[in-house]
Amino acid sequence: MLEFAKSGPFTLGVEMELQVVDRDSGALSPRAEEFLDGWTGPLRVRAELFQSMLELGTGICLTAADAERSLRATAVPLVARAREMGVRFIASGTHPTARYQDRHVFPAERYHGLIERNQWIARRLLIFGLHVHIGMPDPETCIAVQNELLHDLGLLLAMSTSSPFSQGEATGLASSRITAFEAMPTGGTPALVADWSEFSTLVAALMRSGAITSLKDLWWDIRPSPRFGTLEIRVCDGLPTIRETCAVVALSQVLARRAGARIAAGDGRSFPPAWRIRENKWRASRHGMEADLVIGDDGTTMACRAWLSTTLDELDAGGYFTGNTSYLPDLRRLADGAPTCAARQLEVFERTQDLDAVTLALADEFDADVLRGSTPTE
Structure with missing residues (x-):
């Protein structure tokens, strides 16, 4: 079976995929390689698939507040370096106007191999997400927690929706980004497995068949x-500010803690039916926080904001927010009706009828959050 590294249970690692854009026009700028060549800040900034992308990451963190401190410690010199180069950053799921046909692939063997294998499907991956690593005590718990969190993925997507525009068009979706992975042969909704042995057997078959060359080729919505x-x-989707990012990170960690407690008590849930996972993903991508999500196998639904509110009450009462309570007000505002990033973009466009204004508003949000700063109290 696959080996599984040791990590601190329910610790965190966070990766934000950033867009590199021109300071004045907001257009994507293929300058990641140049940026990294002159980068002398923390070693938490990495290349990504395209030259107009960078990844901002953390080390191992105990809480979302720790992750926020780590991200901010890197973001301040990151923005300073960007100013020297005449570029800025955006952290939404898509760039409102950029065309994938105009992008430059970062000069790395893995990325060029990805394009060669998947062709047009991979060339369209001009998308930007948030990746949250949660430490697991052992591989069996990892699969069990994954199966628990499959019940919650629609909610997490709805909260983060930030890609209503793509290729210069209004898509009618709150998250157009998430649809890009559905075309990948090993992307999107994960294979449903009961335990680590079944996952290991699946990976061995995928490797033997040539479907994947490494576990990095599993572009699943959630994966070990x-x-x-x-x-x-x-x-x-990528979220436009570090603060909003870490609020979603906090909820992700808290949901995983609850899942771990349920599993330890023998009350863990198996994965939901595949149709419910996919339906909730679709509803979240289409309507964001205004979706009605399916909460029962019999088709029972609940308004997304009401589900978030109920979930927060349960998690708070259970003591799972320890170390992350400073994010509860942010999360409750969203449950009470605060607009998502997707909704804010649509409001800017409705007011200005100008996608460039939407793009620059996103850059302004990132800059303002970094420059304003925040010191989490936990």
């Missing part, structure tokens, strides 16, 4: 990451 001893949540 044996190399780090983590469960990686990948369903979320």
Whole structure:
């Protein structure tokens, strides 16, 4: 069976995929390689598939507040370096106007291999997400927590929706980004497995058949990451500010803690039916926080904001927010009707009829959050 690295149970690692854009026009700028060549800040900034992308990450963190401190410690010199180069950053799921046909692939063997294998499908991956690694005590718990969190992926996607525009068009979706993975042969909704043995057998078959060359080729919405001893949540769109990012990170960690407690008590849930996972993903991608999500196998639904409110009450009462209580007000505002990033973009466009204004508003949000700063109290 696959080996699984040791990690601190329910610790965190966070990765934000950033868009590199021109300071004045907001257009994507293929300058990641140049940026990294001159980067002397923390070693938490990495290349990504395209030259107009960078990844901002953390080390191992105990809480979302720790992750926020880590991200901010890197973001301040990151923004300073960007100013020197005449570029800025955006952290939404898509760039409103950029065309994938105009992008430049970062000069790395893995990325060029990805394009060669998947062709047009991979060339369209001009998308930007949030990835949350959660430490798992052992591989069996990893699969059990994954199966628990499959019940919650629609909610996490709805909260993070930030890609209503793509290729210069209004898509009618709150998250157009998430649909891109559905075309990948090993992307999107994960295979449903009961335990680590079944997952290991599946991976061996995929490797033997040539369907994947490494576990990195599993572009699932949630997946085990044996190399780090983590469960990686990948369903979320990128969020425009570090504060909003870490609120979603906090909820992800808290949901995983609850899942772990249920499993330890023998009360863990199996994965939901595949139709419900896919239906909730679709509803969240289409309507964001205004969706009605399916909460029961009999088809029972609940308004997304009401589900978030109920979930927060249960998690808070259960004591699972320890170390992350400073994010409860942010999350409750969203439950009470605060607009998502997708909704804010649509409001800017309705007011200005200008997608460039939407793009620059996103860059302004990222800059303002970094420059304003925040010191989590936990």
